[in-house]
Amino acid sequence: MNIAVRYYSRSGNTKALADAIAKAVGEPAVSVEAPEAPLTAPVDVLFIGGALYAYGLDRHLKDYLQTLKKESVKRAVVFSTSWLSKHSLDLIKKELSARGIPVEDGTFYAKNRPSPDELRAAADFAKKYL
Numbered sequence: 001m002n003i004a005v006r007y008y009s010r011s012g013n014t015k016a017l018a019d020a021i022a023k024a025v026g027e028p029a030v031s032v033e034a035p036e037a038p039l040t041a042p043v044d045v046l047f048i049g050g051a052l053y054a055y056g057l058d059r060h061l062k063d064y065l066q067t068l069k070k071e072s073v074k075r076a077v078v079f080s081t082s083w084l085s086k087h088s089l090d091l092i093k094k095e096l097s098a099r100g101i102p103v104e105d106g107t108f109y110a111k112n113r114p115s116p117d118e119l120r121a122a123a124d125f126a127k128k129y130l
């Protein structure tokens with residue numbers, strides 16, 4: 001099974017979730033800004049996360065989502081952090097669906113910096129999709 005973990009994070013909150021998920025699935029968590037972010041082979045599961053900034057997604061994440069192809073991603077699993085709103089989950093899902101990529105209904109969300117319990121829960125959540 002091919003798995004990838006990608007995220008965008010300005011202050012480390014979403015990165016913390018990405019790192020917990022990555023550790024659970026045995027793949028690196030890669031920022032969408034990193035040179036190795038583009039998928040070089042099709043994946044069965046793409047874990048993809050980002051936060052909400054002024055009611056929207058950051059341009060880096062949006063741009064990355066728009067590079068994804070349905071031929072390269074069998075299904076996506078979305079995670080996010082924010083101060084209050086879970087709208088980022090819907091925005092990410094919408095971008096993926098618009099590209100014909102199947103998205104799991106289940107998502108993982110934490111308010112701002114995830115607690116140790118939330119990081120453990122994120123790891124358990126990720127393992128369900130293996």
Ligand SMILES: Cc1cc2nc3c(=O)[nH]c(=O)nc-3n(C[C@H](O)[C@H](O)[C@H](O)COP(=O)(O)O)c2cc1C
Pocket residue numbers: 008009010011012013014015050051052053054055056081082083084085086111112113
């Ligand atoms: C410029 C800015 C705008 C934000 N706008 C929102 C917002 O509209 N709604 C919300 O719930 N949280 C908002 N937040 C809070 C972030 O989504 C939250 O702190 C998130 O965990 C940051 O994730 P990161 O550390 O991965 O960048 C905002 C934060 C910043 C810095």
